[in-house]
Amino acid sequence: xxxxxxxxxxxxxxxxxxxxxxxxxxxxxxxxxxxxxxxxxxxxxxxxxxxxxxxxxxxxxxxxxxxxxxxxxxxxxxxxxxxxxxxxxxxxxxxxxxxxxxxxxxxxxxxxxxxxxxxxxxxxxxxxxxxxxxxxxxxxxxxxxxxxxxxxxxxxxxxxxxxxxxxxxxxxxxxxxxxxxxxxxxxxxxxxxxxxxxxxxxxxxxxxxxxxxxxxxxxxxxxxxxxxxxxxxxxxxxxxxxxxxxxxxxxxxxxxxxxxxxxxxxxxxxxxxxxxxxxxxxxxxxxxxxxxxxxxxxxxxx
Numbered sequence: 001x002x003x004x005x006x007x008x009x010x011x012x013x014x015x016x017x018x019x020x021x022x023x024x025x026x027x028x029x030x031x032x033x034x035x036x037x038x039x040x041x042x043x044x045x046x047x048x049x050x051x052x053x054x055x056x057x058x059x060x061x062x063x064x065x066x067x068x069x070x071x072x073x074x075x076x077x078x079x080x081x082x083x084x085x086x087x088x089x090x091x092x093x094x095x096x097x098x099x100x101x102x103x104x105x106x107x108x109x110x111x112x113x114x115x116x117x118x119x120x121x122x123x124x125x126x127x128x129x130x131x132x133x134x135x136x137x138x139x140x141x142x143x144x145x146x147x148x149x150x151x152x153x154x155x156x157x158x159x160x161x162x163x164x165x166x167x168x169x170x171x172x173x174x175x176x177x178x179x180x181x182x183x184x185x186x187x188x189x190x191x192x193x194x195x196x197x198x199x200x201x202x203x204x205x206x207x208x209x210x211x212x213x214x215x216x217x218x219x220x221x222x223x224x225x226x227x228x229x230x231x232x233x234x235x236x237x238x239x240x241x242x243x244x245x246x247x248x249x250x251x252x253x254x255x256x257x258x259x260x261x262x263x264x265x266x267x268x269x270x271x272x273x274x275x276x277x278x279x280x281x282x283x284x285x286x287x288x289x290x291x292x293x294x295x296x297x298x299x300x301x302x
Contacts, residue, residue: 050254060283065276078119086272100278112266115220125252136193153255179267189264198245206233
């Protein structure tokens with residue numbers, strides 16, 4: 001073997017080693033990024049104005065998954081709309097009132113009569129009531145019994161009331177009727193509740209009113225149908241007098257209350273559907289001009 005041949009072979013091996021090392025580094029970086037996306041942090045783009053002024057359409061936000069713990073589930077089954085079992089890694093904290101949350105929208109398109117996991121459909125709203133809270137809306141303003149601090153965007157709540165009082169709701173395209181769309185519980189978006197938000201392990205008496213309020217949650221948890229027969233409540237063909245909840249539930253609302261499809265309209269948000277807490281805007285692009293909004297870079301979400 002000549003010196004040139006030997007030299008070329010060493011060079012070839014050196015290049016192969018470099019390419020292999022680079023490939024392994026890229027694979028490692030991708031795996032770390034995927035691991036971070038699953039367990040710690042995620043990014044989402046805000047598509048609408050329903051959270052103005054806190055978030056603008058075109059904002060790209062960072063979502064902290066560590067608060068509640070990253071979710072683990074079979075994404076293949078979720079994409080095929082199959083039943084999905086969702087578990088969580090241990091969280092470092094818990095959701096608080098007024099936190100901005102990103103979650104999977106809990107209902108099928110154009111149907112708010114049954115809870116379903118929509119893996120590719122994400123919403124962002126502000127949490128205004130926690131499991132164990134009793135929530136109500138009185139003259140357009142949000143209240144939790146026993147909680148005296150501000151909830152949500154009060155300025156926007158005031159504006160909604162002025163619009164309604166002036167009889168201009170239709171002009172603004174505001175739908176007044178609210179969850180659960182039943183004569184037994186005849187609520188609207190300015191006079192709503194009181195509604196108890198179930199916490200895991202809570203036991204409630206199955207009255208007709210409770211059957212109407214919690215039907216979606218119970219049917220989702222049990223994978224059975226809830227029926228009313230006179231004053232009797234049945235789960236499939238079994239009469240039930242009480243019910244014990246398996247999950248925690250939240251109430252969320254958009255800051256721009258005149259233009260937000262939130263819990264006022266579709267009801268309870270199950271805890272497994274929550275991705276995490278929105279913490280910062282990392283990039284923002286004006287949809288009309290395509291220009292970067294530099295003043296919103298790394299803005300804290302409050």
